[in-house]
Amino acid sequence: MKSFIMILLTFSIDGSVGLKPLLIEPKAKVEQDVFSCPKSCVCQYAAFEKLPIVRWVKHYKAIGGNKDDYSKxxxxxxxxxxxxxxxxxxxxxxxxxxxxxxxxxxxxxxxNKLSVNASDFGRLQQLTSLEFRGPGATMVIDEPMDFLQHANFEQIQLHASDTLQRPKFAKFPSEDYDYKPPSELLSYNNKYPLQFINSSAEIITYEQHIQRLKRTRMPCFYGWSRLEVLRIHNCDLNELHWQMFDGLTHLRHLSLEGNNIREIPPFAFSGAFQLKSISLAHNSLERLHYFGLAGLLQLETLNLSDNQLDQLSELSFPPLPKLLMADLQGNPLKHILPATFWVMNATRELYIGSDKEALNLRTWNFYGQFDSLHKLRTLKLGNVTTEALEHGVFMGLHNLECLTLRGTIKSLQFDVFTGLNMLRELDLSHCMIRELSMDALVGVKQLQLLNLSYNNLTNVPPGLLDDQLELKEVQLQGNQLTFLPLQFFNLPRVRVVRLDQNPWQCTCQMSSWVAHLTNVMRGSMKEICVKGNDNTLSCRNVTTYKIDKTLAPRCANYNGRSVYYVLRRQINCGAIKIIQPSYQSPGLPHWRKVQLQGINLRPMNRNQQNISHKKQANSLLFVTGQDKVLSKSQPSSLNIFNNI
Known part of the structure; x- marks a missing residue:
């Protein structure tokens, strides 16, 4: 290492200038590990988190793995x-x-065909991640790659060599599996014989020879003992066998998407019993039997989307005690029979529905279709088709927080959501709903978001939102509404009320509408931090809202002008007098509404009518000049309010 001499100019007190040599040692040069690289390759040091395979590695690492490995x-x-x-x-x-x-x-x-053997990688014993992509390539598994942790194969052919040593087992996994659903499908055992071919026999049938030959050519990952992630996408792996993944005790994520798989044979994945997620999306599965997924007691995520399943029953799933999410979207499911989900008690998210076939929601002899999913938080159902969504369909979903329905639902019956005490978000948009019962939302007291947009609603029944004191956002845009109940805006916490894209008939009754609620939309989350007395920051995420005047509701009877412009410039409603009622009702239960309706059906004498008119003048919220019109058009609603 060479030293450098610098000349330092010094100034004395008398003004003379001197020269003083200064010896400076240079900084040590950082050694970089530059490794040799073939001409057709690009070699580099990269953070593990930048590798494409990490998108799937993170799936299970986030559940309990070491996140520090990503930065290495x-x-x-x-x-x-x-x-x-x-x-x-x-x-x-x-x-x-x-x-x-x-x-x-x-x-x-x-x-141009390319063939690569697994033994060709034998000298790369420190290789942990391998990705092999490209149509026209074949990987021949002639020996196990016991050093790999992550493998990703896309659009290649996977074959086993004739010389590959396969494990010889003495018994089929069914011998250790004793689960049986309440009813057994007797014909199943005829289709899947639960026994082995006797390999010691000297004479075998032609069918047995074909099956043995097929198993010989199937890829086998036995011996890949360190494998944690295995993805095989679009590799035409259309047939599975239970020995294919046997012995993969460290495997956590398995994805077999786009392989035209038609059936899951018995105990296909039982050898990889530590699996946390399986994806069989974009295949051709026509049926499920509980033997196919048997033994996966650690499974947390199951993706069966975009297959050909048309029915689910108690014979579809084995016990999956730790399953958190099941995705069945894109399957032409018509029926969900009772007890289908009785073995999935820990599930938090469930997605069902397809544009291919209408999903029939109904109750079965007092049993709901989801009644065992007591811990379910999110439920999304697509293409639901029914004349009326009836009471009991969502029975047992006591912890449900988000419910989304799509399809054709002409009406919502009373108490249809009874029991959903924790429901926070209800999305019923694009369902062609025509009619709402005034008791449809009774009991749903924690609701914060209600989306009824893009339906065929012509009116909102009075009292629909009496129980929804926590409601923050209501979306009614894209309907056929012409008016709203007078008390509609009396929601204490509401921040957004979308009313645009409706043919409103503007009158002075709309004087109680609030522009800063209807002309606003929800924005992104924002972190707000406050410093406490001990100088510590306390941060939380809050929802932001922004004004958008294009969302203003418009009057169909005033050439599409904004409701607020018409009220301010074209209708003379006079001063608005608002009288607060003497008693603020927290919301009426269903039995009280029925009781009050029964009282109003009784004939009143002249003295009672006079008393009623006095109460009306003292307690109702009236817009000046409209009290006579409202008293004639809505006598029952006024009398109910007076008797509170």
Missing amino acids: LTKLATCLLQPNGETQKLLDSLPSDLQALILLYTGGNQE
């Missing part, structure tokens, strides 16, 4: 494979301590 530098090579290139020579030229490898093949036609 990984020795990565990305190689482009040529149709006529020497793949073995390329792999041999890679550094032996490589940790991540991405192979991309772009041959893609019948003439």
Whole structure:
């Protein structure tokens, strides 16, 4: 290391200038580990969190893994494979301590085929992540890759070598499995015989020979003992066998999307009993039997979306005590039979529905279709088709917080959401709803968001929101509403009331409408921090709201002008006099409403009518000049209020 001499100018008190040599040692040069790289590869050090495979690794790492591993530098090579290139020579030229490898093949036609053996990676014993992509490529599994932790195969063919040593087991997994649903499908055992072919027999049938040959060519991952993530997408892996994943005790995430899989054979994944997530989306599954997913007692996420399932019953699922999320969207499900979800008591999220077929929601002999999902938080149902959504369908969902329905639901009956005491968000938009019962939301007292937009509603019944004192957002845009009940805006916590895209008939009755509620939309979350007395910051996320004048409701009877412009410039309603009622009702229960309706049906004598008119003048909220019109058009609603 060389030293450098710098000349320091010094100034004395008498003004003379002197020269003083100053010796400075240079900083040590940072050594960089630059490794050799083949010409068709790009080699670099990259943070593990930047690797494509991490998108799926994080899925289970976030549940309990070590997140610090993401920031560690990984020795990565990305190689482009040529149709006529020497793949073995390329792999041999890679550094032996490589940790991540991405192979991309772009041959893609019948003439240019590329075949790579698993044994070709034998010298890369420190390799933990392997990605192999490209149509026209084949990977032959001739020996286990016991050093891999993450493997991703896309659009390639996977075959097993004839020389691959497969495990020999003495018994089928069913011998240790004793679960049986309340009713058994007897024909199932005829379709899936639960026994092994006797390999010691000297003479076998032709059908047995074909089945044995198929199993020989199937890829087998036995011996990949460190594997944690395995993705096989669009690889035409259309047939599964229970030995394929046997022995993968460290496997946490398995994704087999887009492989045209038609059936899940018995105990297909029982050898990987520590699995936390399975994705079989975008396949061709036509039926589910509980033997197919048997043994997955640690499973937390199940994705069966975009298949061909048309019915679910108690024979569909085995016990899944830790399942948190099940995605069944995109399946043409018509019926959900009773006891389907009795073995999924821990589930938090459930998604069902498809545009291919209408989903029939109904009760079955006093049993709801979701009555065992006591811990469910989110339920999304698509393409629900029914004349009336009846009481009891959502029975047992005591902890449900978010409910979303799509489809064709002409009316909501009374007490249809009874029992959903924790419901915070109810989305019934795009359901073609025509009629609402005034008691449809009775008991749903924690509701904060109600979305009834883009339906066919022509009126909102009085008292619909009597119980919803926590309501913050109401969306009614895109309906056929012409007026609202007088007390509609008496919601203490409401911040957003969307009323645009309705043919409003503007009158002075709308004088109680509030522009800063209707001309506003919800924005993004914002963090607000407050410093306490001890100088510590206390932060929380709050919802922001922003004004948008394009959302203003408009009058169909005044050439589409804004409601507030018409009230201010074109209608002379006079001064608005608002009298607060002497008793603020917290919301009437259903039995009280029925009782009051019964009282109003009784004939009143002349003295009672006079008393009623006096109470009316002292307690109701009236807009000056409209009291006579309202008293004639809505006598029952006025009398009910007076008797409170």
